[in-house]
Amino acid sequence: MKSFTKITSKIIPLPHTDVDTDQIIPARYLKVINKDGLAEGLFDSWRRLPDGSPNPDFPLNQDEYQGAEVLLAGDNFGCGSSREHAPWALTGWGIRAIISTSFADIFRNNALKNGLLPIVVSEETQASLFDLSEEAPAATIDIDLENQRMTLPDGSGVSFEIDPFSKTCLLEGIDQLGYLLKHDEQIAAFEGRVK
Amino acid sequence: MTQPKTLYEKLWESHLVAESDDAPSILYIDLHLIHEVTSPQAFSALREKGLKARRPERTIATMDHSTPTISLDYESADEMAVIQLNQITQNCADFGITLYDAGSDGRGIVHVIGPEQGYTQPGMTIVCGDSHTSTHGAFGSLAFGIGTSEVEHVLATQSLLQAKSETYEVKFEGELPFGVTAKDMILALIAKIGIGGGTGHVFEYTGEAVKALNMDGRMTLCNMAIEGGARAGMIAPDDVTFAYLKGRTHAPKGAGWDAAVAKWQKLPSDEGAVYDKAVTIDVSTLEPMVTYGTNPEMGITINQRIPSLGNKSEAANSSLEKALNYMDLSADSPLKGHPVDVVFIGSCTNSRMSDLRAAASILKGRKVAEGMRLLVVPGSESIRKEAEGEGIDKIVRDAGGEWRFAGCSMCLAMNGDELEPGQYAVSTSNRNFEGRQGKGGRTILASPYTAAASAITGKVTDPRELI
Ligand code: SF4
Numbered sequence: 265m266k267s268f269t270k271i272t273s274k275i276i277p278l279p280h281t282d283v284d285t286d287q288i289i290p291a292r293y294l295k296v297i298n299k300d301g302l303a304e305g306l307f308d309s310w311r312r313l314p315d316g317s318p319n320p321d322f323p324l325n326q327d328e329y330q331g332a333e334v335l336l337a338g339d340n341f342g343c344g345s346s347r348e349h350a351p352w353a354l355t356g357w358g359i360r361a362i363i364s365t366s367f368a369d370i371f372r373n374n375a376l377k378n379g380l381l382p383i384v385v386s387e388e389t390q391a392s393l394f395d396l397s398e399e400a401p402a403a404t405i406d407i408d409l410e411n412q413r414m415t416l417p418d419g420s421g422v423s424f425e426i427d428p429f430s431k432t433c434l435l436e437g438i439d440q441l442g443y444l445l446k447h448d449e450q451i452a453a454f455e456g457r458v459k
Numbered sequence: 460m461t462q463p464k465t466l467y468e469k470l471w472e473s474h475l476v477a478e479s480d481d482a483p484s485i486l487y488i489d490l491h492l493i494h495e496v497t498s499p500q501a502f503s504a505l506r507e508k509g510l511k512a513r514r515p516e517r518t519i520a521t522m523d524h525s526t527p528t529i530s531l532d533y534e535s536a537d538e539m540a541v542i543q544l545n546q547i548t549q550n551c552a553d554f555g556i557t558l559y560d561a562g563s564d565g566r567g568i569v570h571v572i573g574p575e576q577g578y579t580q581p582g583m584t585i586v587c588g589d590s591h592t593s594t595h596g597a598f599g600s601l602a603f604g605i606g607t608s609e610v611e612h613v614l615a616t617q618s619l620l621q622a623k624s625e626t627y628e629v630k631f632e633g634e635l636p637f638g639v640t641a642k643d644m645i646l647a648l649i650a651k652i653g654i655g656g657g658t659g660h661v662f663e664y665t666g667e668a669v670k671a672l673n674m675d676g677r678m679t680l681c682n683m684a685i686e687g688g689a690r691a692g693m694i695a696p697d698d699v700t701f702a703y704l705k706g707r708t709h710a711p712k713g714a715g716w717d718a719a720v721a722k723w724q725k726l727p728s729d730e731g732a733v734y735d736k737a738v739t740i741d742v743s744t745l746e747p748m749v750t751y752g753t754n755p756e757m758g759i760t761i762n763q764r765i766p767s768l769g770n771k772s773e774a775a776n777s778s779l780e781k782a783l784n785y786m787d788l789s790a791d792s793p794l795k796g797h798p799v800d801v802v803f804i805g806s807c808t809n810s811r812m813s814d815l816r817a818a819a820s821i822l823k824g825r826k827v828a829e830g831m832r833l834l835v836v837p838g839s840e841s842i843r844k845e846a847e848g849e850g851i852d853k854i855v856r857d858a859g860g861e862w863r864f865a866g867c868s869m870c871l872a873m874n875g876d877e878l879e880p881g882q883y884a885v886s887t888s889n890r891n892f893e894g895r896q897g898k899g900g901r902t903i904l905a906s907p908y909t910a911a912a913s914a915i916t917g918k919v920t921d922p923r924e925l926i
Binding site: 279280281282284286287290291292294296297298309314338339340344345346347348351366368369370373374377378427428429439440441443444445447448450451454455458 | 473481482483485496499500513514524537588606607608654659688690754872873895
């Protein structure tokens with residue numbers, strides 16, 4: 265997993281609530297047996313017009329946002345299916361952090377296992393960030409995971425929560441499986457107990 | 460006296476392998492189900508790391524999402540689906556996992572075959588790389604969906620890192636009226652609490668209306684817990700549960716059965732157990748439900764009008780407007796009577812015998828409307844055969860519908876069964892997200908009764924007029 269320490273990025277606005285994983289990556293892209301090429305299908309139905317050409321109104325298609333790493337979304341981002349293809353598609357495109365007021369449980373778990381940081385903010389912060397991204401699309405935000413702090417373009421700071429375990433894994437880029445494998449003895453003891 | 464505990468707390472505590480202050484708990488997993496779409500990358504990762512499956516006998520595999528339903532011959536699937544199906548066959552062979560493949564009688568939708576084969580049992584922890592794993596909670600198990608990284612974790616360690624959820628009692632009181640089903644109950648709940656209403660929680664469904672449901676209905680209720688934002692839905696096991704399981708292939712037998720039942724009887728939440736949150740719904744005034752929008756909370760009763768714009772917050776209005784725009788429906792207008800192009804009866808929500816019988820009771824001796832496409836897809840091959848034994852296939856065909864082999868089919872439209880852009884479907888599945896049933900397709904979620912009735916009239920129909 266790619267480690268996450270600090271990023272500075274423009275903010276891509278996606279002002280929809282309840283963005284479901286079928287929108288993030290539609291089922292027709294799920295026939296792959298690896299993780300490659302999923303960025304191609306990211307937000308496919310919103311990114312492309314019915315004839316398949318790019319939708320110029322969709323932010324991911326705008327020059328302004330090429331290379332941006334932070335997505336700002338409406339409430340309840342990532343609801344629906346458990347497909348980890350959703351974070352794979354997002355990170356494949358280059359997204360490293362998503363800011364919203366809430367995330368669906370499975371999506372948040374999946375994101376954290378793929379170096380993608382879900383940041384929960386208050387409705388006020390979310391609203392001011394949406395305003396800002398409209399007024400000054402080129403403005404950037406700093407995200408510092410170590411200190412759990414964002415610096416908004418106006419210089420103000422906002423702190424965010426993350427559980428300590430996910431934080432360490434992200435900072436160091438470690439796969440959580442290693443932690444489970446280290447508990448082999450306890451797992452074996454449990455199996456012995458309940459047999 | 461010990462503190463009264465909820466069903467969830469009992470299951471959580473009995474599966475704890477280790478707890479720690481600076482990491483999530485480690486939870487033991489009794490049963491792991493896999494399918495072809497969310498497992499390949501997990502096996503690749505195991506191979507790269509040189510790891511084996513720790514308890515391969517605790518993982519059961521099926522093929523359901525990308526399989527064709529026109530034929531049992533998978534070579535008729537598209538090229539990428541064939542690669543995916545061959546991959547799970549190879550992975551199961553290499554790692555020693557039981558697979559219900561093309562030729563197998565037991566094959567079907569992963570959440571249908573677990574219970575049907577008796578793998579799903581009360582008191583178990585059950586996971587699958589699929590959000591509708593919540594279905595299995597109908598048996599009093601703790602069952603939830605996981606991502607592919609976690610599929611890898613379970614294969615390698617039979618355990619998962621988990622944070623404890625909060626509990627949410629969902630009480631359904633009263634007696635279900637004529638023509639109203641478990642599907643209408645769950646759609647009513649989600650319309651009430653919203654699709655994020657259960658986030659961070661596990662539902663426990665209680666109340667007389669839940670007790671009165673058979674296992675098929677209870678599975679429908681738990682299936683859509685995830686659509687209310689909850690990771691899991693659970694129902695305390697009782698005599699209905701035990702009667703369903705008794706004699707199933709992988710259920711305990713003989714003395715083992717009696718011992719198991721004695722254990723299961725201790726699972727229900729204790730008198731006085733406290734939930735973190737609660738809601739009560741009186742089902743006696745419930746009517747058949749339909750959705751008008753692009754997520755499952757956008758639901759109304761068949762006789763209500765689509766909500767009007769302007770009554771809500773700005774964000775809620777804009778999402779309603781966006782949804783109605785996609786659906787090409789108008790605010791403040793009835794949905795009943797709206798023309799429908801396709802009816803889909805199937806999916807892990809409503810593809811079991813009770814669902815097929817309900818649909819057949821309406822289709823029998825009638826014809827689908829001119830130009831209507833009706834697709835009936837049983838949840839498993841065993842269900843297909845049982846239904847054929849009862850003549851349901853004939854009823855469907857005589858009505859002008861298509862009778863298919865088991866699979867997910869048009870629930871997620873990965874296998875070629877899909878809507879055309881702009882088409883309206885009344886569907887017994889669980890998600891009406893934009894494009895879920897095919898790019899540009901428009902989904903109206905409903906019960907098997909409502910779906911079958913709409914197939915006959917060609918319009919969104921109150922099934923009580925036809926039952
Ligand atoms: S039937 Fe639909 S919801 Fe159920 S497992 Fe298949 S795709 Fe998922």
